Amino acid sequence: MLLEKKNAIVYGASGAVGSAVARAFAEEGARVFLAGRTSATLAVVAEKIRASGGVAEVARVDVMDEDAVEAHADAVVRSAGSLDISFNAVSLPQTGIQGTRIVDLSPDSFDLPMTTYPKANFLTARAAARRMTGQGSGVILAITASPSRTAVPLMGGMAPAWAAIESLVRGLAAEVGPRGVRVVCLNAAGMPETPQLSEVYGLHADAYGISRDAFQARMADLTLRKQLPTVAEIANVAVFIASDRAAAISGAVANLTGGLIVD
Template sequence: MDKAGRIVVVTGASGGIGRAAAVAFGQQGAVVALLARGEAGLAGAAREVEAAGGRAWTLRVDVADADAVDAAAERIERELGPIDVWVNVAFTSVFSPFSEITAPEFKRVTEVSYLGYVYGTMAALSRMRPRNRGVIVQVGSALAYRGIPLQTAYCGAKHAIQGFNESLRCELLHESSKVRTTMVQMPAVNTPQFSWVLSRLPHQAQPVPPIYQPEVAARAVVYAADHPQRREYWVGGSTAGTLIVNSFAPGLLDRYLAKTGFKAQQTSERQAADQPVNLWEPADAAKDFGTHGIFDRRAAKRSAQLWASQHHAAVGATAVGLLAAVAIAGRALSRTANR
């Protein structure tokens, strides 16, 4: 369908990847429904979507509330039209050793970061399935495959999303549905989360380098929405490397992360005593944190691996061509040597 004018829903749209993706869809001329809890963050995101050329529509929603998510979808379809693309991004987390996380905190992370995806998918699918069209994009992470220390709740949620999405994909294939679901596995991204998630670390939390800007992730989300036939996309060389190593030597990676994972997720600066916490209430209700986090100087603006993930056929053809050229050159050298 024509990308201009299509109805796109993005959860967690007030900051980070969600906000960058909403703006990227706006650049295509989409009507973007932005769902999040923070009023100031939503207002800022809406302005950016409109400035990019799209039409913005905002609604404050806690994705952990299934009824509220379904009501939001109903209102979107009533006021904007049939939903074409639904992107699940919203999450929260706790940076802490598992022994220091309370049961209510772990439950809350799970409800937002996993069940929020389930509820969003339910709301979208119940409307897309009768029309037999639509795309659902799950924003995942390398941590959907590989858990790391200090993020047990978040890693658990991402692993759950991975299994849920694979199961759902099989069901849609079984019924020959034209509704598509795909997942985008992200690397470390420079988002505001490191300035507003609950942290019990002594130093400022940071993404494990290398770090990418949210716009890199956003381009991957939009591409996945436009090309949902692929089951998933990997963003960043670090994502590809981590998943490949984890497939062959997970025990070795366990020991490596046990040794390096604590330090790699903290800067040398002490955590600010007045850092906001968005676990129970939005941190961006009165203050707009924007799209980027505090690591702009260290974040990459592009990813060669993302291009490779999106162009498997071209990469494969190039690889075959190179191998053929090497083989031909080898035979030529062999004939020369034998003369």
């Protein structure tokens, strides 16, 4: 198994992407620590992992609370002996954030993703880096989306926030690389089966005066394979990059857009 004897924290582990990645980590042998704001929904994910023979533990952690993030990371190391993988998959409801022209956007709506996503990734990545550099190994993962690198209307503060995370990944990778720690960002196009993307596509479809299905078809047609990525595909790549088989990858933004972005 690719992640045998690895200990992984997944933040936002009750969401569509976080839960899928947590399950994939566990299937490949990792002991998974599920972190989020709602214990009940995390418990559902943990039970599915355990039912499949995996090992999962749950903790209520607010990723915007510096002390809570640090205390949880300490607890993981005390319990498991090391922190080997950290993946931040936290998200916000997008109504009021996407679907409005920048010229019509309120400062608060622009500010919310800008102050939430980069800070959340900073706090969790910093906590992981502090412990991983001490042990001389580890992998820190983040996730963004294609508008960070393309010219897409009606994104509000989301595209700048994602771009900030990618910049954070590169800078952190440069600092911790000499001490055995890798930092990588997954950049994905929309995954239509997730509730958040259903919301997002609906917001954009309404702005264009078309149906949600029509907007989704438009986005799929922009990819080279005429198909948007699935959550399972993202999770599979997360497993590989978190594994020792991807030891040469750091400071990178992995393109999982299906050709929506062409590098």
